[in-house]
Amino acid sequence: MDLVDRHAKISKDGDTRLVPIPDSAVPVIQSMGYEVIDGSAHSRDRTPPQERILNELSDLPREVLDELPMKWEYVGDIVIIKLRGSAEPYKGRIGRVYAEQLDKSTVCVDRNGVTGEFRRPEMEVIYGTETESVRLENGIRYCFDVTKVMFASGNVDERERMKNLDCTGETVVDMFAGIGYFTLPLAKFSGAKRVIACEKNPESFGFLRRNIVLNGVEDIVEPVLGDNRDLPGKAFADRILMGYVQITSEFLPKALEMIRPGGIIHYHDTFYVNEYEERIRTIFEDACGPGGFEILGIREVKSFAPSVSHYVADVRILSRRTRRTLSQ
Ligand SMILES: C[S@@+](CC[C@H](N)C(=O)[O-])C[C@H]1O[C@@H](n2cnc3c(N)ncnc32)[C@H](O)[C@@H]1O
Numbered sequence: 001m002d003l004v005d006r007h008a009k010i011s012k013d014g015d016t017r018l019v020p021i022p023d024s025a026v027p028v029i030q031s032m033g034y035e036v037i038d039g040s041a042h043s044r045d046r047t048p049p050q051e052r053i054l055n056e057l058s059d060l061p062r063e064v065l066d067e068l069p070m071k072w073e074y075v076g077d078i079v080i081i082k083l084r085g086s087a088e089p090y091k092g093r094i095g096r097v098y099a100e101q102l103d104k105s106t107v108c109v110d111r112n113g114v115t116g117e118f119r120r121p122e123m124e125v126i127y128g129t130e131t132e133s134v135r136l137e138n139g140i141r142y143c144f145d146v147t148k149v150m151f152a153s154g155n156v157d158e159r160e161r162m163k164n165l166d167c168t169g170e171t172v173v174d175m176f177a178g179i180g181y182f183t184l185p186l187a188k189f190s191g192a193k194r195v196i197a198c199e200k201n202p203e204s205f206g207f208l209r210r211n212i213v214l215n216g217v218e219d220i221v222e223p224v225l226g227d228n229r230d231l232p233g234k235a236f237a238d239r240i241l242m243g244y245v246q247i248t249s250e251f252l253p254k255a256l257e258m259i260r261p262g263g264i265i266h267y268h269d270t271f272y273v274n275e276y277e278e279r280i281r282t283i284f285e286d287a288c289g290p291g292g293f294e295i296l297g298i299r300e301v302k303s304f305a306p307s308v309s310h311y312v313a314d315v316r317i318l319s320r321r322t323r324r325t326l327s328q
Contacts, residue, residue, distance in 0.1 A: 003028060008041035049101050056097045060090055068094070073153055075146050076133030078106045080123070095127025106130050114150040118201040119178075123147045134214075138163055140184045141214045144207045149179055154302035158312060159185050162241075167192040170238035173258055174198065175228040175251060179207040180221075182241050187217040195221045196237075198228040228254060235260045245270045245310055252287045259317045264296070267313045270304045280313045292318050 008020035020041040021029055030036055045052070050070045057065065067084040074080075079102050087094055095107040106128030114121050123146055125131060132145040138160050144151065163185035170192045174183045177197035187195045195217075199205045205225045212221045224231065228251065237258045242248050248269045255265055271279045277298065284293045296314040304310045 001028075005041070007043055009044045011041065052101045053097055056101065057090075057094065061086070064090060072098070072102070074102075074104070075135045075144075075151065077104050077130065078108060078128075078133045078146055079104045080108050080110050080146060083109050083126075091126045099127045104128075106133075108146055118204065119150045120148070120201075121146065121150045138185060140188060141211065142179060142181070142184070143210055143214055144179045145203075148203050149201075149207060151179075152181075152302075154310075155181065158182070158243075158301050162186040163189040165190045167239060169193050171236060172196070172239045172241065173228075173231065173237045173255075174241040174243070175231075175255065176242065176244040177208055177223070178204050178243070180211040180215075182243055183208070183221055184211055184215050184217065186241075187212075187220045188215055192220060192239075196224060196231070197221050198224045198226065198231055200225075200227050231258065233258060238263045240265045242267050244268060245304070249283050249287075252283065256287060256317065261318065263317055265315045265317060267315055268301065268310065269313075270308055270310050273307055273309050276309070276311050280311070280315075284315055288317060294318065 003021055003025040005020040005022050010020070011018045018037075018039070018041070021036070026036050053068065054065060057068065064086045067086055069081045069083065072079050072081045079098055081098060083091060083094070091109065098107045099105065106125060108123045108125050108131070111122040111124055123131075125147065131147045132143070135142045135144075135151065137156065140159075140163075142151065159181060162182045165186060167186060168191035170190075172186060172192045172195045174186075174195060174197045177183050177199040178201075180197065183195050183197040186192055197208060197212075199208055202225065205223065208223050212218055212223060231254070234257055237260060240255045240259055240263070242251060242255060242265060244251070245268055248267060252265075252267070259265060267280070267283075269280070269283075280295065280298060284295070294316045296316055298311055298313045301310040301312055
């Protein structure tokens, strides 16, 4: 409506946003029910943050400047960057400059992706103290501590796909729920009746419980702390999410025990790009027999390593009788 002063910056004051307007817009804005206050606004600096960061650090050695990250990730008020070795002696100052120029409170360095059964991240805080924040993505709030719990930003399309599934009336099991990566979008938007979200890491589980409340899905999601192989019940799930890679097939017998005939398993794993279809088929043939399943689709979630990608296969499991007969 051309009511905003585009030369000045929008700013925050607690939960309020202050939007600069020219004097001429005051009557219209007030008639729309907004409060108009007097104050000064900062002029908007159109210089890209990458350029401002390089300007602020321009006295660092050339090799350090050349290797400074020009991409980063945000988790609420936290910035996550990757740093090369040459930057090590200057990391405190680098952290401060990134925080200032990106207007965030904490800067962390992602040291080595994630490791171990719990997929724990290796993060070093180089500026600030607050490591817990809320990431807002596709209408879902994910609260977590970036130093304790992983968040695979590359899985965003898969999280969105879970949101857009039609699971009306279904009972769903998320065997590797984490902080609710897939559980939350599915529970909030897909129409599922019940989602059993199992997580073994107590720290992730704590955030899962908080995120269930934060996203208002308490009536749908049942969080379970523990190993998914101990989940009770047989042939009750309409859909099972297996969002884990590299050793996923070890958990397939348990998934097959819980799925009802005709139910769907979303099976994640990493494979060489030239053999993923064959490998997925073999894994399910070994587990269910050749006629015991139907592959509905396979998609690449993200690149994992040279020539290796993370894939998700949607697999319909046919009758339990077929499976039992074939495995005998
Ligand atoms: C890699 S994370 C989930 C990744 C997620 N799907 C995403 O999109 O980022 C896998 C989670 O499974 C949990 N986990 C590993 N083994 C488990 C088990 N046997 N039972 C339950 N949870 C398990 C880990 O603690 C971790 O939080």
